Amino acid sequence: MEKRNRIRTSRGDRVFEICNFIFMILLMIVTLYPFINILAVSLNDAQDSIKGGIYLFPRALTLDNYQYVFKEATIFHATLISILRTVIGTVVTVLGSAMVAYTISRQDYVLRKFITIAFILTMYFNGGLIPNYLLMRDMNLVGSFWVYILPGLIGVFNLIIIRSFIENLPESILESGKIDGAGDFKTFISIVLPLTMPVLATVALFSGVYQWNSWFDVFLYNSSKINLSTLQYELQKILQNSTATAGTSSMDGMINGANGSQQGAVTPLSIRATMTIVASVPIIMVYPFLQKYFVKGMMVGGVKG
């Protein structure tokens, strides 16, 4: 805007700006349309949706699909487990990562180098599917809730962005704790934790998103335990069923029709749409508010150019 005052905007510039604007609008449409479409289907009468032709708005508005989904005991319970693993997993990960990051940010700590290298090395390899599975089995974690929390406890990436953040804090603040005679743990709790809140918010977002979105560990370790199923895994099962029937929504309708269709009954198509919305809404509500923080976190953790 200020540039316009200094130098006249050429015709080419105007054309470019308009094209760029149109491109950005198109990008937003391509990003958002699929969500809006699914939202419309989830709010539309299930039998009516089979006819197709739902794009931006529901044709026969109803909340029946949502009512059905939350009355379904399995899905309700799975949502609870999803919330539980997200909350517990995030708290444990944030505190644990912050603690380790603080110790390896201390230049005088004798184990600093060893711990740092031990963690960073694990970025380059992993045991793989079967060895991990055998470990969980031998530790009696298969069929338990803790298999969601323990394996992903601390991510190296999180560790590095927190460490970089602590190292960039002014030395004098960290020193002030020592003068007051505070021990290392007290310094961590009362000085480091409050000051690292911005980066911890980033780690909390990453960890929360990871926990909320996980389905593969449910499939691998707990697929026979219905009371430990999660929302994403329930959605995945529905998805897999519709893939088996070639993923056509009209076929979903036919299956339901064969099961005896009365007016207002739900269909796999509308259940899938509804659960897709339920599974993504919490994230959509949270991430825009943390944008400032995670953009910074990515800058620190990505490449220090």
Add this chain to the structure above:
Amino acid sequence: MNTKTILATPEIKTDQKPAGLRLFLTKLVKQRVLVFMSVPFLIWLFIFKYLPLWGWTIAFQDYRPALGFWDQKWIGFSHFKFLFGDERFLRVLRNTLAMSSINLILGFLTAIVLALLLNEIRQVAFKRIVQTVSYLPHFISWVVAASIIQTTLSPDGIINQLLIWAGFIDKGQEFLFLGIPHFFWGIFGASSVWKDIGWNTIVYLAAMTTIDPSQYEAAEMDGAGRFKRMFYITLPGIKSVVVVLLIMNIGYLLESGFEPQYLLGNGMNVDYSENIDIFVLKYGIAQSNFSLSIAAGMFKTIVSFILLFVANSVAKRAGESRLF
């Protein structure tokens, strides 16, 4: 009591080892709080990240779950030999390389172009809205994304409807996109771009903010137009970041992902959608052939390990900053 003496007389080298160890232990005791804060997680790390490597021994055995470790029959490299003669494994390897290359090239190009275009938007509020929207698909799970992609690509989905509307196909000729094998790589590439294009711009936009604005002003004085400024100032300004990321990503050539292929794959497109990770899953879990599955996983990890180390040192030698 010893610390002071040792620090004061460092020239005593005859008993260096015990002194070093004692110094280390003294420090360890002094820093016990830090030890308590970190060592439990170190133990966690060894159990959950290093201990599974022991399972690699299974790749060299004719593994029988009922037998103990010492009773297994050791058969050397024959599982690996089998893999490289196996038509299915070679196809899976081809798919892995193809999809990760597509992802690499498309991911880089689209993100750089989008970052360049975003950088040209002067209305701050509009730019912020576009950015926020573009991050959205990164945060949703692949399960949700796959559900969305399936809906979009279904016969009554928007893509087919647009094709009918534009007159490319007639009603009744709708494509069953996910059922056409050689469409899969393209669908995978497009889905990955859709999901991560916005997210991938973050690093480039950050690099662009470090470019000295006076460079643009000088170029403008010299009569350089917008495109010239983009090509001669912005692009060179982010070159080092691009080079480092590119080299690092080559290290992940065998990591083509798992979830999109697994969730969008089906019986019809399996010849093009199955990659190493799915091969490992199918042999390991569905067929319980642990040895072969681990051999395939091990191959992937070791090649990635070497590639990453080479990539890291190449990036270092190129005088650019490494990832860490």
